[in-house]
Amino acid sequence: MPDASPSPPRRRWGLALAALPVLAVLLGLGTWQVRRLHWKTELLAHIAAAEAGPTQPLSASPEPFAKVAATGRFDHGREALLGVELRGTTLGARLLTPLLREGAPPLLVDRGWVPLERDRPIGHPEGEVTVTGYVRPADSRDWNSPKDDPAGRRFYLFDPAAIGQALDLPPPAPFGLVALAAPGATPATLPVAASALPRPTNPHLGYAVTWYGLAAALAGVVLAALWRRPEPAPPLPAGEDGP
Secondary structure (H helix, E strand, O other), X not given: OOOOOOOHHHHHHHHHHHHHHHHHHHHHHHHHHHHHHHHHHHHHHHHHHHHHOOXXXXXXXXXXXXXXXXXXXXXXXXXXXXXXXXXXXXXXXEEEEEEEEOOEEEEEEEEEEEEOOOOOOEOOOOOEEEEEEEEEEOOOOOOOOOOOEOOOOXXXXXXXXHHHHXXXXXXXXXXXXXXXXXXXXOOOOEOEOEOOOXXXXXXXXXXXXXXXXXXXXXXXXXXXXXXXXXXOOOOOOOOOOOO
């Protein structure tokens, strides 16, 4: 009875065709990581230039991570906590305080880190102050975003509109300001302000090499299978005729 299974060459071509969608996905992921690499490299260059440059007055539509200065009065009665941050063995969060500005929307200022269990006093500057820091864009909310506690003034996503509403503020600016520590400042008094602009990690080159490497390995396996010479059929035992 003839063998109905596909011949080895046909089977190898079938495996090659089945591998094409996987190869396309791997190449697409590698290309996406290359684009992310260029975007992150430009962002880091922008942050470095902003940190090295002079402080600019805060405008109505500043660029993210721009180093700016804003003037107003802190509304300490509407402080809130943002996120969770562990420093050493101490659990803390970022202290958000509205900065009330004349003729401009309130500005949510991240004044720095504070421990959840207070072991030092928190400074509450009164009167008009000028805060130097960098612009923080709002976070994007999706189905996986953590749930805030508006009643307890605990927020885990920086959403200025939602935070302003929970604090019973007029509509705040759609961005925030992360205060930078003054030169020579010490962490003796809370909050502990940021000492420099953020530097996001840039692992996208490694990711791109990984995806492209997997694509190259898959292509090598497929080509090796296609170029492999079929094994000769075993000889028939003596005395037996062929089909």
